[in-house]
Amino acid sequence: MTQLFKQSAAGLRMLLLLTVITGVLYPLAVWTVSRLPGLEANAEGSVVTVNGTAVGSELIGRDPVASDPANDPWFHNRPSAGSTDALGPGDPKTSGGSNKATGNADLVAKVQERVDLIAKREGVDPAKVPADAVTASASGLDPDISPAYAELQVPRVARVRGLTEDRVRALVAEHTSGRGLGFVGEPTVNVLGLNLAVKAQG
Amino acid sequence: MPGLLQLGLLLVALAVVYKPLGDHMAKVYSSEKHWRVEKAVYRVTRVDPGSQQHWKTYASAVLGFSAVSVILLFLLQRLQSLLPLDFGRGPVPVGVAFNTAISFVTNTNWQSYVPESTMGHTVQMVGLTVQNFLSAAVGMAVAVALVRGFTRSGTDRIGNFWVDLVRGTIRVLLPMAFISAIVLVALGVTMSLKSGVDVVNPDGSSSTIALAPTASQEAIKELGTNGGGVFNANSAHPFENPNGWTNLVEIFLIMVIPVSLTRTFGVLAGNRRHGYVLLSVMGAIWGAMLAVIWWAEAHPNGPAALLAGAAMEGKEQRFGIAGSALFANATTGTSTGAVNAMHDSFTGLGGGGTILNMLFGELTPGGVGTGLYSILIMAVIAMFLAGLMVGRTPEYLGKKLGRREVTCAAIAMLAMPTVVLLGAGAALVLPATTGVLNNPGEHGLSEVLYAYASAGNNNGSAFAGITVTSDWFQTTLGLCMLFGRFIPILAVLCLAGSLAAQKTVPRTAGTLPTTGPLFATMLGGTVVLVAALTFIPALALGPIAEALA
Numbered sequence: 199m200t201q202l203f204k205q206s207a208a209g210l211r212m213l214l215l216l217t218v219i220t221g222v223l224y225p226l227a228v229w230t231v232s233r234l235p236g237l238e239a240n241a242e243g244s245v246v247t248v249n250g251t252a253v254g255s256e257l258i259g260r261d262p263v264a265s266d267p268a269n270d271p272w273f274h275n276r277p278s279a280g281s282t283d284a285l286g287p288g289d290p291k292t293s294g295g296s297n298k299a300t301g302n303a304d305l306v307a308k309v310q311e312r313v314d315l316i317a318k319r320e321g322v323d324p325a326k327v328p329a330d331a332v333t334a335s336a337s338g339l340d341p342d343i344s345p346a347y348a349e350l351q352v353p354r355v356a357r358v359r360g361l362t363e364d365r366v367r368a369l370v371a372e373h374t375s376g377r378g379l380g381f382v383g384e385p386t387v388n389v390l391g392l393n394l395a396v397k398a399q400g
Numbered sequence: 401m402p403g404l405l406q407l408g409l410l411l412v413a414l415a416v417v418y419k420p421l422g423d424h425m426a427k428v429y430s431s432e433k434h435w436r437v438e439k440a441v442y443r444v445t446r447v448d449p450g451s452q453q454h455w456k457t458y459a460s461a462v463l464g465f466s467a468v469s470v471i472l473l474f475l476l477q478r479l480q481s482l483l484p485l486d487f488g489r490g491p492v493p494v495g496v497a498f499n500t501a502i503s504f505v506t507n508t509n510w511q512s513y514v515p516e517s518t519m520g521h522t523v524q525m526v527g528l529t530v531q532n533f534l535s536a537a538v539g540m541a542v543a544v545a546l547v548r549g550f551t552r553s554g555t556d557r558i559g560n561f562w563v564d565l566v567r568g569t570i571r572v573l574l575p576m577a578f579i580s581a582i583v584l585v586a587l588g589v590t591m592s593l594k595s596g597v598d599v600v601n602p603d604g605s606s607s608t609i610a611l612a613p614t615a616s617q618e619a620i621k622e623l624g625t626n627g628g629g630v631f632n633a634n635s636a637h638p639f640e641n642p643n644g645w646t647n648l649v650e651i652f653l654i655m656v657i658p659v660s661l662t663r664t665f666g667v668l669a670g671n672r673r674h675g676y677v678l679l680s681v682m683g684a685i686w687g688a689m690l691a692v693i694w695w696a697e698a699h700p701n702g703p704a705a706l707l708a709g710a711a712m713e714g715k716e717q718r719f720g721i722a723g724s725a726l727f728a729n730a731t732t733g734t735s736t737g738a739v740n741a742m743h744d745s746f747t748g749l750g751g752g753g754t755i756l757n758m759l760f761g762e763l764t765p766g767g768v769g770t771g772l773y774s775i776l777i778m779a780v781i782a783m784f785l786a787g788l789m790v791g792r793t794p795e796y797l798g799k800k801l802g803r804r805e806v807t808c809a810a811i812a813m814l815a816m817p818t819v820v821l822l823g824a825g826a827a828l829v830l831p832a833t834t835g836v837l838n839n840p841g842e843h844g845l846s847e848v849l850y851a852y853a854s855a856g857n858n859n860g861s862a863f864a865g866i867t868v869t870s871d872w873f874q875t876t877l878g879l880c881m882l883f884g885r886f887i888p889i890l891a892v893l894c895l896a897g898s899l900a901a902q903k904t905v906p907r908t909a910g911t912l913p914t915t916g917p918l919f920a921t922m923l924g925g926t927v928v929l930v931a932a933l934t935f936i937p938a939l940a941l942g943p944i945a946e947a948l949a
Contacts, residue, residue, distance in 0.1 A: 232615065297864050297865030300703065330710075336636030
């Protein structure tokens with residue numbers, strides 16, 4: 199018992215010193231290096247600015263809301279478990295998934311509702327709606343959609359924005375990233391970048 | 401196919417660093433020389449680095465150090481409002497603070513809180529990041545102490561805990577974490593001291609995007625097989641894991657130390673083939689489990705996934721099925737518990753695979769240090785079983801495995817199943833689970849089983865739909881983490897002491913070789929059989945039933 203007490207006292211001294219090293223000096227060293235040009239923008243959240251105003255983060259998906267749902271000019275993100283509705287934005291102040299199991303009747307109903315809503319919004323056969331469009335992401339803030347979901351939205355966005363589908367398709371291609379070296383990760387379309395580009399067109 | 405190449409790149413990277421890192425760690429723990437900065441640390445803390453400790457002293461040091469760590473971390477959370485960068489998040493509630501303090505000190509990093517609204521940056525850095533380092537260094541120290549038990553002869557001394565702790569932190573974890581953190585920032589991970597950034601969205605609405613000192617914790621969280629994220633969504637959050645490359649880097653960091661420690665073991669044991677044998681068993685089980693989880697996620701049979709067209713609920717587009725399955729297998733095959741996808745939404749078989757990974761006892765390849773000592777325990781058990789079969793006193797690495805040794809190994813092995821089954825059983829019988837489950841039916845049972853498997857194995861991931869904020873869960877899960885961590889540690893150190901005291905016996909024609917495929921098969925068979933015999937009933941009621949539904 200005295201041994202345990204003696205070791206605990208040494209443990210406390212060791213803990214305090216190692217706290218200074220790993221809990222103060224280490225994070226501050228990383229933070230200091232992250233101030234270097236080229237790193238700082240990443241470190242502060244990859245914020246995108248338009249005319250000096252911060253309009254979002256390249257890495258954070260927040261589904262835009264159309265003022266007139268009948269004339270929806272936006273490319274939409276994946277569903278967020280943070281949203282109370284089947285579709286619609288989550289809150290980037292927090293994060294998380296639905297944690298619903300694939301056999302959960304609530305989830306089945308929600309997926310069905312999303313399939314119907316999106317098929318109606320895009321005017322397509324429900325069978326054409328891709329999986330990422332109707333499932334909530336893990337973070338609730340997925341910045342990306344699949345190329346298939348982007349393609350599904352091209353005709354509507356082109357029509358509402360008064361652009362040709364080819365022009366919009368070209369913008370989608372510009373904001374599509376393939377797999378790293380052809381095999382790392384999955385192909386993605388960055389929704390914020392795409393929406394800003396489309397908005398700038400018209 | 402791209403997924404296989406991704407896996408191939410990971411394995412190549414691990415193979416490249418295996419030798420240099422394994423050899424480096426062997427040198428770290430056997431060198432006679434102290435670095436200058438280490439000497440300063442010993443001077444300030446008034447610790448004698450030259451003294452060799454009896455296993456009881458070593459164990460007292462581990463326990464004492466962990467106890468003061470729990471207390472300090474608890475106090476830091478409770479006193480959060482007095483600290484800078486708290487952003488008005490206030491004192492962390494008692495139950496959460498208790499559970500979190502134990503969770504991070506035991507290398508579990510189970511999170512029963514939403515970091516974005518609960519933990520300020522000071523608690524994250526000065527409290528949680530610190531334990532990310534130190535709990536990992538403790539695990540490595542205990543593993544090395546056990547290896548010394550095998551390699552030393554006729555002594556009652558198994559090393560100096562303070563020296564092992566300081567060297568593991570300063571020579572292994574700190575430099576690797578620092579470099580990894582910078583790499584992660586360069587690839588897009590955040591490292592901010594602000595609470596958030598206000599933006600005006602393209603549709604005209606306003607949002608606040610949460611920020612955090614992410615990279616410094618992300619690096620050590622993976623490297624130390626800890627797993628506690630600075631964001632609620634953990635490594636699924638785009639600021640923690642922004643693209644396919646960071647995903648691969650983080651999986652690499654999760655695996656690199658547990659894998660390389662087998663090399664360290666081989667070098668210290670004087671024959672590298674001893675390490676290769678352990679690695680081959682770890683690798684075979686890890687590979688088989690990856691195949692199961694990956695296949696299950698790519699071929700879902702649940703109605704929601706079939707309706708959607710793929711099991712993308714709770715997964716991020718940039719990782720997809722392959723990147724999520726690979727991460728899930730890495731994080732549950734080690735005791736990390738970080739997640740880049742929500743395991744609760746995995747298929748019955750895929751989610752069951754993540755549970756089984758933990759129930760193997762976290763040794764494929766397991767946590768930093770804990771994986772090595774856990775598989776050495778299983779090696780002792782395997783040799784004991786083999787000894788029973790041939791009627792000879794079993795030996796491993798020239799040490800006789802007598803009554804005392806086998807008793808220690810059995811206690812170390814049985815602690816985890818005991819706390820997992822008692823905890824999950826009690827939670828299911830008592831009214832505690834009423835209203836806390838996020839999913840009905842067998843999946844709800846899996847949520848409870850996952851929670852206790854995760855706590856008892858110090859993993860820390862969750863079927864996160866379960867609500868564990870009640871006092872019942874905060875307390876019992878906290879106790880499971882403590883017992884799951886420290887009962888095996890005490891038994892392992894006792895075993896180390898008793899092995900070190902023995903004289904090494906020379907090899908004879910009757911000695912069972914422990915460097916070849918026969919031993920590997922026995923060891924692998926023991927690991928699988930023990931887990932199967934213990935847990936198949938529980939698994940049958942949860943994930944197996946769901947997978948067959």
